[in-house]
Amino acid sequence: xHPAPSTYSGVADVVAVLxxxxxxxxxxxxLLRSQVRLYAFQSLAVxxxxxxxxxxxxxxxxxxxAVLSFVLKVVLVPGLVxxxxxxxxxxxxxxxxxxxxxxxLIATGVAAFAFFTIGSLHVHxxxxxxxxxxxxxxxxxxxxxxxxxRADVVSQAIGFxxxxxxxxxxxxxxxxxxxxxxxxxxxFDLLVAVVVFGVIMRVHHGRTKTLSTxxxxxxxx
Amino acid sequence: MPAIxxxxxxxxxxxxxxxxxxxxxxxxxxSVVSGAAAFGLSLALVPAAAAHSQLAVGSLLRVxxxxxxxxxxxxxxxxxxxxxxxxxxxxxxxxxGSRYGRRFYAGLNLFCWSMVVAPLVNGLALLWVAIEIxxxxxxxxxxxxDTDGATEASWKYVLIASLGLGIALxxxxxxxxxxxxxxxxxxDLSYTKLLAGAGHFPPDVVRLAFVLAxxxxxxxxxxxxxxxxLPDAHSEAPTPVSALLSGALLATSFYAILRYxxxxxxxxxxxxxxxxxxxxxxxxxxxxxxxLLSQRDLKRLLAYSSVEHMGILAIGMSFGAPIAVVGVxxxxxxxxxxxxxxxxxxxxxxxxxATKDMxxxxxxxxxxxxxxxxxVAAVLALSAMPPFGIFRSEFxxxxxxxxxxxxxxxxVLVILVTLAFFGLSWFTTQTVLTPExxxxxxxxxxxxxxxxxxxxxxxxxxxMATGLVALLILGVHPPxxxxxxxxxxxxxxxxxx
Numbered sequence: 001x002h003p004a005p006s007t008y009s010g011v012a013d014v015v016a017v018l019x020x021x022x023x024x025x026x027x028x029x030x031l032l033r034s035q036v037r038l039y040a041f042q043s044l045a046v047x048x049x050x051x052x053x054x055x056x057x058x059x060x061x062x063x064x065x066a067v068l069s070f071v072l073k074v075v076l077v078p079g080l081v082x083x084x085x086x087x088x089x090x091x092x093x094x095x096x097x098x099x100x101x102x103x104x105l106i107a108t109g110v111a112a113f114a115f116f117t118i119g120s121l122h123v124h125x126x127x128x129x130x131x132x133x134x135x136x137x138x139x140x141x142x143x144x145x146x147x148x149x150r151a152d153v154v155s156q157a158i159g160f161x162x163x164x165x166x167x168x169x170x171x172x173x174x175x176x177x178x179x180x181x182x183x184x185x186x187x188f189d190l191l192v193a194v195v196v197f198g199v200i201m202r203v204h205h206g207r208t209k210t211l212s213t214x215x216x217x218x219x220x221x
Numbered sequence: 222m223p224a225i226x227x228x229x230x231x232x233x234x235x236x237x238x239x240x241x242x243x244x245x246x247x248x249x250x251x252s253v254v255s256g257a258a259a260f261g262l263s264l265a266l267v268p269a270a271a272a273h274s275q276l277a278v279g280s281l282l283r284v285x286x287x288x289x290x291x292x293x294x295x296x297x298x299x300x301x302x303x304x305x306x307x308x309x310x311x312x313x314x315x316x317x318g319s320r321y322g323r324r325f326y327a328g329l330n331l332f333c334w335s336m337v338v339a340p341l342v343n344g345l346a347l348l349w350v351a352i353e354i355x356x357x358x359x360x361x362x363x364x365x366x367d368t369d370g371a372t373e374a375s376w377k378y379v380l381i382a383s384l385g386l387g388i389a390l391x392x393x394x395x396x397x398x399x400x401x402x403x404x405x406x407x408x409d410l411s412y413t414k415l416l417a418g419a420g421h422f423p424p425d426v427v428r429l430a431f432v433l434a435x436x437x438x439x440x441x442x443x444x445x446x447x448x449x450x451l452p453d454a455h456s457e458a459p460t461p462v463s464a465l466l467s468g469a470l471l472a473t474s475f476y477a478i479l480r481y482x483x484x485x486x487x488x489x490x491x492x493x494x495x496x497x498x499x500x501x502x503x504x505x506x507x508x509x510x511x512x513l514l515s516q517r518d519l520k521r522l523l524a525y526s527s528v529e530h531m532g533i534l535a536i537g538m539s540f541g542a543p544i545a546v547v548g549v550x551x552x553x554x555x556x557x558x559x560x561x562x563x564x565x566x567x568x569x570x571x572x573x574x575a576t577k578d579m580x581x582x583x584x585x586x587x588x589x590x591x592x593x594x595x596x597v598a599a600v601l602a603l604s605a606m607p608p609f610g611i612f613r614s615e616f617x618x619x620x621x622x623x624x625x626x627x628x629x630x631x632x633v634l635v636i637l638v639t640l641a642f643f644g645l646s647w648f649t650t651q652t653v654l655t656p657e658x659x660x661x662x663x664x665x666x667x668x669x670x671x672x673x674x675x676x677x678x679x680x681x682x683x684x685m686a687t688g689l690v691a692l693l694i695l696g697v698h699p700p701x702x703x704x705x706x707x708x709x710x711x712x713x714x715x716x717x718x
């Protein structure tokens with residue numbers, strides 16, 4: 001088999017690190033709007049990764065996927081959420097349970113856990129960079145930290161969307177050959193999920209006049 | 222046969238689109254027709270699926286005995302719920318009422334369509350897509366009543382379930398990664414291929430994929446500790462939706478876990494997958510049994526009973542004896558019928574008494590002469606009383622467990638199920654089998670006055686009777702074809718070695 005081109009896996013790793021760093025930046029972003037912009041940037045990085053892989057591994061379908069992912073995740077989704085924020089006239093993120101420093105510390109620990117877990121699988125593949133897979137797993141776990149510690153619906157929704165970005169990175173590095181129909185189905189699902197998130201966020205804001213989740217504590221037991 | 226698969230994947234969708242434009246009165250009939258037709262088509266698949274190893278249409282659709290079991294459970298509940306919804310829905314006159322009715326019926330049919338498609342698709346990736354569609358549609362259906370509780374429940378549901386499915390997507394991709402060592406970097410994730418090559422997958426990667434799949438799809442199945450959305454969504458959704466969530470959606474997610482189980486058993490041998498399911502199953506059963514003892518809200522009580530039954534399914538799979546696996550699959554069918562019927566009864570009671578608080582519901586048998594006793598029967602069926610189907614299925618599971626070297630687990634199962642039985646039957650029988658409370662009755666203060674005698678709707682009575690008849694058939698004498706189907710599906714789930 002042909003050995004993996006080192007530039008390819010280098011670029012893949014760098015982009016994956018960028019995606020992870022953006023995830024950390026979201027943790028500390030105090031403004032909801034800046035959080036949405038960070039998400040758009042993160043999606044752009046994922047799109048760039050798709051183009052890189054399409055070019056180096058000659059998988060032409062991935063170009064189509066990159067276009068779709070750009071339109072959806074860089075333009076449409078952030079646009080929708082920003083519009084919701086404009087209507088809601090809320091700027092500041094809800095008070096998080098912990099301070100920024102503690103959040104970052106927890107996130108770092110969680111990311112390290114992901115590196116070691118994937119590393120302990122001892123899968124050495126010539127064609128596929130395992131480092132990027134470990135980083136993708138870290139993105140997923142840090143997204144969980146974001147969702148758990150932030151107490152407003154926008155951060156939680158963005159947390160979910162960025163989790164999906166992490167999974168996208170994983171799918172690009174280890175499953176780039178997955179048939180296009182499946183990849184498009186994934187993206188379509190994301191679109192539907194975004195619409196549903198949007199509808200429920202709007203209903204929530206309409207009922208409580210806030211984007212905070214503090215009032216969502218009636219159902220217990 | 223291919224025509225049946227294509228009809229099942231298209232017909233409910235067409236009906237869903239049609240009901241969005243039709244008036245509610247027409248939708249109500251059309252939904253019943255669609256549900257009954259889907260159930261009939263699924264039954265027509267039973268003999269073929271019991272005889273052949275698989276039936277495929279193109280590369281996208283495929284059924285085997287395992288998928289037909291879940292298809293029959295889902296479509297049965299589709300038909301019964303469509304009948305129940307006809308009686309449950311009080312459609313206000315005017316534009317608002319008709320808009321609600323159109324949205325409701327379109328959502329209901331679309332939701333059922335997505336659950337019918339899930340066991341029909343061929344491959345882990347498409348299965349994930351189908352289950353994601355069930356999430357987004359059902360989240361909107363949970364929110365449809367537009368109360369504070371419904372909004373909160375649907376937000377929790379859509380967020381937690383989506384995160385679970387994010388994990389499940391990661392599992393799908395890691396399973397794909399495992400397959401690349403055998404099939405090269407580009408292949409489709411079809412079952413036929415995965416099952417054939419699973420023996421050569423790298424074990425550590427499959428282990429990771431399986432645990433992630435159980436955690437991810439387990440979120441939608443309601444396994445503890447990722448069940449937290451379930452009681453809220455089940456109690457706040459309109460009751461027809463609760464019945465579908467509990468009886469069909471949880472089973473569909475279990476189906477996804479079983480597909481991963483099938484591959485994991487071939488790649489790793491049976492021990493590891495069984496242990497994972499055992500841990501989740503025991504945690505679910507224990508927690509649900511304890512919550513059942515202290516629950517006052519009728520619909521939350523039934524929701525925790527679902528967590529209990531999902532725990533039983535997971536434990537049953539961990540026993541591994543073929544008789545236990547047959548029991549698990551029968552349990553899927555019986556649970557769909559029993560939980561559907563119980564929710565229909567709960568819906569009738571809640572409509573009549575206008576509260577879900579069981580301490581305020583008294584004299585149900587006087588107020589509801591048909592659906593009251595049938596609710597008690599459904600609850601007893603859920604508690605595994607003979608002659609109903611769950612008695613037979615739990616009997617099979619426990620006897621499979623006693624033949625297992627770890628027979629203490631079977632003993633724990635019996636104890637916890639008994640505990641759950643107390644919680645479930647104590648409160649529900651109190652609401653129904655107590656004397657009516659009239660305004661002058663002594664000690665009536667605090668309790669609600671029993672409303673006058675009379676059923677809410679005949680449609681509800683018909684739906685409940687259908688469910689009980691199905692439970693009796695499953696319990697007394699399951700048809701021979703169905704038994705063949707269950708045996709075949711159980712052998713598909715077993716290890717080929």
